Structures are given as structure tokens and as C-alpha cells.
Amino acid sequence: MSASAPGKVILCGEHAVVYGHPAIAVPVTSVAARATVKGRRVAGTEIVTPDLDEQWLIDERPDHPLSTLTERTLRTLGHGDKQALRITLESTIPIASGMGSGAAIAAALVRGLGRYFAAELDPALVSRLVYESERHYHGTPSGIDNSVVSYGRPIWFQRSPDGAAPRIEPLPLAESWTLVIGDTGLRAPTRLTVGAVRERRTRDPQGYDALFAAIGQAVATIRQRLLSGAVAGIGPLLDQNHHYLQAIGVSTPELDRLVLAARAAGATGAKLSGGGGGGIMLATANAAAAPAVARALRAAGAARVIVTEVAAAGSGSVLV
Numbered sequence: 405m406s407a408s409a410p411g412k413v414i415l416c417g418e419h420a421v422v423y424g425h426p427a428i429a430v431p432v433t434s435v436a437a438r439a440t441v442k443g444r445r446v447a448g449t450e451i452v453t454p455d456l457d458e459q460w461l462i463d464e465r466p467d468h469p470l471s472t473l474t475e476r477t478l479r480t481l482g483h484g485d486k487q488a489l490r491i492t493l494e495s496t497i498p499i500a501s502g503m504g505s506g507a508a509i510a511a512a513l514v515r516g517l518g519r520y521f522a523a524e525l526d527p528a529l530v531s532r533l534v535y536e537s538e539r540h541y542h543g544t545p546s547g548i549d550n551s552v553v554s555y556g557r558p559i560w561f562q563r564s565p566d567g568a569a570p571r572i573e574p575l576p577l578a579e580s581w582t583l584v585i586g587d588t589g590l591r592a593p594t595r596l597t598v599g600a601v602r603e604r605r606t607r608d609p610q611g612y613d614a615l616f617a618a619i620g621q622a623v624a625t626i627r628q629r630l631l632s633g634a635v636a637g638i639g640p641l642l643d644q645n646h647h648y649l650q651a652i653g654v655s656t657p658e659l660d661r662l663v664l665a666a667r668a669a670g671a672t673g674a675k676l677s678g679g680g681g682g683g684i685m686l687a688t689a690n691a692a693a694a695p696a697v698a699r700a701l702r703a704a705g706a707a708r709v710i711v712t713e714v715a716a717a718g719s720g721s722v723l724v
């Protein structure tokens with residue numbers, strides 16, 4: 405029995421989202437994590453990760469986040485007693501690149517176990533279990549990754565000011581569109597870029613808050629366009645969002661080079677995505693122009709390029 409979960413990117417609103425403004429994240433279905441769950445003859449539940457060449461019994465490594473998640477999921481499913489299972493986890497999602505690989509592996513594992521026991525789990529429950537697991541890795545994850553990979557849908561995400569649960573709404577897109585993602589190949593931990601922005605903001609709170617508010621405005625307009633079928637109109641707003649991210653100091657020459665190359669090759673809009681300081685950028689393009697944008701990104705030095713379609717609502721679930 406197997407189940408998958410997609411990667412994700414933040415389409416717009418990163419960094420401002422830390423200060424209470426909205427962000428939109430979308431699934432990246434051309435990469436995925438997959439969990440295959442099978443019974444085995446001997447007792448004990450084993451996790452196998454062929455990509456990492458690792459294999460362990462959850463009783464032997466009870467503190468491993470994936471062991472804890474497996475135990476918790478089995479309990480939630482009412483099968484907490486000793487099991488004899490082999491869970492194989494594979495993923496094509498680049499790791500540590502802001503594409504949600506940890507959350508997707510966790511979501512695939514939870515859904516795979518659900519399917520093995522003939523339970524199609526509610527995305528909200530999958531998301532909650534993944535969030536609890538992500539806390540092991542990240543301390544206080546924002547909740548974006550677990551939401552978008554568990555729903556397999558674009559989501560609107562906004563933290564509540566009083567520390568209560570964030571507002572998370574799946575966004576039913578009016579039309580599908582193509583996204584081209586370029587990876588600089590450089591890694592910058594999100595924790596560090598978020599910390600650096602916080603530090604700079606203490607020196608210029610008004611300037612930074614105005615930029616965050618402007619990002620929030622752009623995100624709200626992008627949402628309207630996505631919902632009303634005016635997707636072609638989001639490009640200039642993504643460009644604007646990139647400009648604001650440059651102003652808060654999270655872009656780099658490598659990211660700017662890829663953003664400019666994408667625009668020059670016919671992208672309708674381009675921006676860095678996620679924490680910045682390295683990492684990835686994204687561009688929107690009509691389907692005909694996407695191959696040229698992908699080529700231009702490779703020529704401009706992208707270590708990896710991923711092209712994906714963000715599906716309209718009603719075009720079937722991306723969760724298989």
C-alpha cells in the first residue's frame with residue numbers, strides 16, 4: 405500500500421508572514437515523497453530509507469522523529485499494539501531547499517499507514533500529525549509546509565496575532581498554471597535569514613513594517629487573481645514582491661541573476677521563494693514559454709530546475 409505527498413514552494417508573502425501578514429504556498433507535484441507500507445513476517449515496525457541507505461526498527465530508535473510519528477499515527481489509527489510492518493520512504497524532493505521535503509515525507513508516511521489500515525485520513529488530521537513531527541526538527545515551524553503538503557492544494561496562510569491557531573484556507577484556483585523553479589544550489593538556513601531580518605527591523609521598524617504591509621497587499625491581490633481566473637495578472641505582483649524582498653535584504657546576486665534570466669526568457673513574473681540568502685526562486689510562465697525559461701535558468705547557473713503545473717480546483721486530487 406503506498407501514498408505520496410508533493411513538495412511545496414512559497415508563492416508569495418515569505419518573511420512578512422512572520423509578522424502576521426498572509427502568504428500563499430503551492431504544491432509542487434512534479435516532485436514527491438512516497439511511503440510504501442507492507443506487512444513483514446517478523447514482529448516490529450521497520451523504516452527503510454533507500455535514498456539515505458538507512459534502515460531501523462522503531463523500537464531501536466524510539467527518539468527518531470519518524471519513529472515517533474509512526475507510533476503516534478498507529479495509535480491514532482487504533483493500531484498502537486505491536487505491528488509487523490516495513491515502511492519504505494523515498495523522495496525526489498530536494499532536501500534543505502525550502503521545498504518541504506521533511507513535511508512531505510512525514511505526510512506520505514501518515515497517509516501510507518492510513519491506507520494500509522484502510523483509512524483515508526482527513527487532510528486536517530494528516531497535517532496535525534505532520535506538524536507535531538516537524539516540531540522535533542524545527543522547534544516552532546510556521547505550519548505552512550505541513551498544511552500545503554497534506555492538503556495537496558494551494559493554501560492561504562496567516563498567523564493569528566494572539567498566538568492562536570493560524571488561519572489556513574485551501575485556495576480553489578480558477579485555472580491551472582505553470583511554475584518554473586530554479587535552485588541556486590546554495591543553502592541558507594531559514595532560521596538565520598529570519599533572525600537577520602528581525603535584527604535589521606529593530607533598527608528601522610517603520611521602514612520594515614511598511615515593506616511587510618506592502619508584501620501583504622500584493623499577496624491579497626494575487627489571491628484575488630488566482631481565484632477569479634486572472635492568473636496571467638500575477639506576474640507583475642510577483643516581480644513587486646521580489647523587489648520588496650530585495651529591500652529587506654534577503655536576496656543575493658545569485659538569486660537576482662536567476663530572476664532576471666527568467667524574466668528575459670519570457671517569464672511573466674519571477675521572485676525568490678522561501679527564506680532567501682540562497683535557496684530557490686520561482687517564475688510564472690505560460691506553458692509554451694516554460695521550456696525557454698527553464699533553459700535560461702540553467703544557462704544562468706541554476707543547480708537544478710523544476711517545472712511544475714499548479715492545478716486548478718476540480719482537476720482531481722494531486723494526492724495519490
Ligand code: PMV
Nearest residue numbers: 418419421502546594678679
Ligand atoms: O523556505 P522555507 O519554506 O523555509 O520558507 C521560509 C518562510 C519564512 O517566511 C521566511 C519563514 C517562516 O517561518 O514563515
